[in-house]
Amino acid sequence: MSVATLDLSRIxxxxxxxxxxxxxxxxxxxxxxxxxxxxxRFDRAPMAPNGLGKAAGAVALTLFDFETLxxxxxxxxxxEAEAWLRFHCGCPLTTKAQDAAFAIVTDMAKAPNLAAFxxxxxxxxxxxxTVILQIASLEGGPVVTLSGPxxxxxxxxAPQGLPxxxxxxxxxxxxxxxxxxxxxLVASDQLLALPRTTTAQIKGG
Amino acid sequence: MNTPxxxxxxxxxxxxxxxxxxxxxxxxIRRSILxxxxxxxxxxxxxxxxxxxxxxxGTGGIQLTAAIIGPDDVYKCIDQGADDTTNAVxxxxxxxxxxxxxxxxxxxEATIIQTRHRIPEKxxxxxxVLVYQVPQPEPLRGLEARETETRAMHAYExxxxxxxxxxxxxxxxxxxxxxxxxxxxxxxxxxxxxxxxPKFDNPKMAQNEAVMLFGAGRxxxxxxxxxxxxxxxxxxxxxPFETQTWEETCALCGAKDSYLDEVILDDAGDKMFVxxxxxxxxxxxxxxxxxxxxxxxxxxxxxxxEPAQ
Numbered sequence: 001m002s003v004a005t006l007d008l009s010r011i012x013x014x015x016x017x018x019x020x021x022x023x024x025x026x027x028x029x030x031x032x033x034x035x036x037x038x039x040x041r042f043d044r045a046p047m048a049p050n051g052l053g054k055a056a057g058a059v060a061l062t063l064f065d066f067e068t069l070x071x072x073x074x075x076x077x078x079x080e081a082e083a084w085l086r087f088h089c090g091c092p093l094t095t096k097a098q099d100a101a102f103a104i105v106t107d108m109a110k111a112p113n114l115a116a117f118x119x120x121x122x123x124x125x126x127x128x129x130t131v132i133l134q135i136a137s138l139e140g141g142p143v144v145t146l147s148g149p150x151x152x153x154x155x156x157x158a159p160q161g162l163p164x165x166x167x168x169x170x171x172x173x174x175x176x177x178x179x180x181x182x183x184x185l186v187a188s189d190q191l192l193a194l195p196r197t198t199t200a201q202i203k204g205g
Numbered sequence: 206m207n208t209p210x211x212x213x214x215x216x217x218x219x220x221x222x223x224x225x226x227x228x229x230x231x232x233x234i235r236r237s238i239l240x241x242x243x244x245x246x247x248x249x250x251x252x253x254x255x256x257x258x259x260x261x262x263g264t265g266g267i268q269l270t271a272a273i274i275g276p277d278d279v280y281k282c283i284d285q286g287a288d289d290t291t292n293a294v295x296x297x298x299x300x301x302x303x304x305x306x307x308x309x310x311x312x313x314e315a316t317i318i319q320t321r322h323r324i325p326e327k328x329x330x331x332x333x334v335l336v337y338q339v340p341q342p343e344p345l346r347g348l349e350a351r352e353t354e355t356r357a358m359h360a361y362e363x364x365x366x367x368x369x370x371x372x373x374x375x376x377x378x379x380x381x382x383x384x385x386x387x388x389x390x391x392x393x394x395x396x397x398x399x400x401x402x403p404k405f406d407n408p409k410m411a412q413n414e415a416v417m418l419f420g421a422g423r424x425x426x427x428x429x430x431x432x433x434x435x436x437x438x439x440x441x442x443x444x445p446f447e448t449q450t451w452e453e454t455c456a457l458c459g460a461k462d463s464y465l466d467e468v469i470l471d472d473a474g475d476k477m478f479v480x481x482x483x484x485x486x487x488x489x490x491x492x493x494x495x496x497x498x499x500x501x502x503x504x505x506x507x508x509x510x511e512p513a514q
Contacts, residue, residue, distance in 0.1 A: 124358040126240035150431040195243035
């Protein structure tokens with residue numbers, strides 16, 4: 001979508017009070033990143049356009065700007081969601097997963113492997129991609145037990161709608177520490193974090 | 206708890222954005238914090254800004270606090286354990302002014318505790334964030350001056366030089382001589398400076414329930430230790446890590462297990478030992494604990510108080 005054809009009437013509003021709301025969202029995301037598996041809810045976040053949930057939208061409004069190259073799911077190409085992100089965050093978009101600081105994946109059936117994103121540099125592992133995976137629900141799926149830094153003993157999660165080999169990808173990702181992507185699982189207005197340090201075990205698996 | 210009534214966030218008399226930093230700077234710092242939490246103990250470079258205090262006065266910690274603080278937070282700031290020292294009072298007033306937060310000296314009721322060189326005696330809990338002010342984030346800097354080299358040493362987990370340094374300590378002094386800023390290993394991967402906290406506080410870092418963030422403003426680095434994370438102070442099997450102990454008790458509250466500062470009282474060499482954690486000491490005295498010099502005001506000689514290491 002070019003600037004000339006940008007139709008402002010089609011762009012949904014973002015945070016009403018960007019300073020306060022982005023701070024509140026960040027604190028929740030920070031607690032989730034510090035405590036993998038902890039589920040938080042952004043029920044007061046603005047409605048994001050079609051294809052994006054409230055949680056994915058809130059994270060984008062809080063963390064994206066002109067400094068962050070964002071890989072957007074091809075399913076959202078030329079969508080209202082893309083225009084919304086461009087307008088409110090001012091973030092440049094890329095189709096090269098390897099270059100992305102953040103990625104938003106909405107079509108799990110065609111989701112790229114986590115290894116396709118930037119894994120970071122040996123000296124600068126912080127340069128890896130933070131992958132926002134939007135799935136059906138954070139509840140009701142197969143139970144997975146998490147452990148690692150931020151978790152006292154273990155904690156159980158049950159996300160629904162992840163690809164078959166997702167937990168194998170997470171295992172590979174965790175095993176190559178200090179390299180690796182950090183994952184934010186979002187569904188509607190809910191979010192949980194799976195940083196690269198987290199070990200996952202499918203219950204009964 | 207003190208609840209200030211400053212100007213509204215967007216009032217014209219307020220010359221700064223909420224919490225002083227502009228939003229783009231906060232986003233940059235927030236992104237760095239998330240990566241720091243994902244890679245415990247690893248130093249994330251960030252675009253440190255000039256702050257209205259000189260380097261060395263807590264610019265790293267102030268920037269971290271500014272990036273995370275919200276109007277619902279209760280803010281505590283300590284310097285060498287004390288709430289009432291110049292640096293702590295100034296920074297506490299700063300955030301009461303620019304971030305509309307309630308401030309407190311009570312460790313238990315604070316949600317953000319910014320600290321220079323101590324971890325409070327009272328165990329921290331979930332929901333609290335401990336923000337450390339860090340002068341030198343690189344534990345290897347004293348051994349290797351080049352950033353390019355130390356970064357490679359962290360990348361490839363080349364920490365032999367650190368152990369040689371500790372061994373040289375043992376051969377020269379018969380023990381590992383470091384008493385503050387004693388290096389730690391985080392999750393058995395990254396060597397980390399705990400900031401110049403006394404080694405007495407090192408064990409409190411391990412499996413702590415609070416989120417711990419470290420900010421070095423001049424050196425432009427942020428790092429973090431998530432809750433429930435393994436933090437090990439380096440040592441040798443035959444020279445195990447030990448913390449400081451005192452034969453004295455706190456002169457005011459009688460505490461036997463807190464970190465004590467030695468305070469010179471007069472030119473004749475009289476002295477007393479008191480808790481470095483001023484809130485811990487006050488809370489114990491309020492609960493009826495009495496030390497050998499209880500009731501001493503410290504007033505007439507307060508100016509002679511020695512800075513603790």
